[in-house]
Amino acid sequence: MKPLLLALPAIGALTFAASGMAAPAEQPGEKIYKARCAACHSVAKGDGPGGMAPNLAGVVGRKAGSSEFKSFSPALKKSGLRWDRKNLDAYLKSPTKTVPGTRMMVSLPDDKQRADVIAFLASQK
Ligand code: HEC
Numbered sequence: 062m063k064p065l066l067l068a069l070p071a072i073g074a075l076t077f078a079a080s081g082m083a084a085p086a087e088q089p090g091e092k093i094y095k096a097r098c099a100a101c102h103s104v105a106k107g108d109g110p111g112g113m114a115p116n117l118a119g120v121v122g123r124k125a126g127s128s129e130f131k132s133f134s135p136a137l138k139k140s141g142l143r144w145d146r147k148n149l150d151a152y153l154k155s156p157t158k159t160v161p162g163t164r165m166m167v168s169l170p171d172d173k174q175r176a177d178v179i180a181f182l183a184s185q186k
Contacts, residue, residue: 090181
């Protein structure tokens, strides 16, 4: 009997530790996304707040300007870009240099922040 009683708290502690580990930790890129992108964009269903900007769920791998968003600039639609990580990185570093005529003016000059946001976007299917 004694060993079993001793084992019970240990099992409790393990379960606690396991559930703690399973809790979804916020990725660094999610914080940046919320602070710098979410005012215009959404990664849930539909376009961003007020139809201001295209949905970004599944954007990694997608053709530029190809979602249901109605107000893409002709420049972005005609860019012929596919949003792989390299093109996204260039666009977020300098949208107007990468796609002259784009309607997105927001840039992320910090290399690490761009990498983190792109990793976050890649996790949003
Ligand atoms: C002030 C509003 C605004 C903010 C803030 C903003 N964007 Fe945008 N974004 C837009 C608009 C508008 C477009 C459409 C541009 C066009 O059609 O030329 C766009 C387009 C994009 C696209 C291309 C989507 C596609 O389907 O081709 C990506 C990727 C993108 N934004 C990522 C981001 C990220 C990442 C952030 C945060 C760092 C961000 N945007 C912040 C307004 C915004």
